[in-house]
Amino acid sequence: MLGQAAAQRQQVARVEGIAGWTEMLRDTLAAAAGIEQTIIATADTAPEAVRPQVRALAVRISAGQRLPDALRHLADELDDATADLVIASLILASERQGRRLGPVLDALAATARAHVEMRQRIDAGRARVRTTVRVVVITTVSFAGGLVLLNPEFLSPYDTWRGQLVLMLIGTVFAGAFTWLGRMARLEQPARILAGPGLSVDPTRLKGGEARKAVT
Known part of the structure; x- marks a missing residue:
């Protein structure tokens, strides 16, 4: 929960890197290079977020x-x-010898840029929620740790089995609350179209039919 901001920034940087690489593929393909040669040519100059x-x-x-x-x-x-x-567009073009891959990549690069802007706006709106999560988590943990170190007699009733049961219930409530707060601060990721065994490509599932044009 405390490291969500860094994870969100990494995801945004990755999408921005994908957009930059897509533009590089588009421009290199315009020089009449094949897909394999285009990928190899852009490997060393791809954006840092996706270069490895x-x-x-x-x-x-x-x-x-x-x-x-x-x-x-x-x-x-x-x-x-x-x-x-x-x-998916590259796979379909390689399997079906698509001739309009350049315009498709151009449209997908624009879509990726729009996703970056959208995620940045959402991330800015979630910043206050993440700050609240940090304050609540740190305060709760610090208070509990302070009681254990500075006033252990106050916690002596929890040494019995009844006390342990009550402590377990309290811990469950806090764990549920922390999980809920974490979900409020987390940016939900869209469903992938190449997930699962075999990573099969279904052209009918591609957004707006853009990638389908690569095979026409």
């Missing part, structure tokens, strides 16, 4: 792994719904 995963993808492609399989591995590594849209 893109480099690993380029290594797998250079080692002879099939592009769809390598891309599904990348989707599993990134674990992001926005990345799934881009990767």
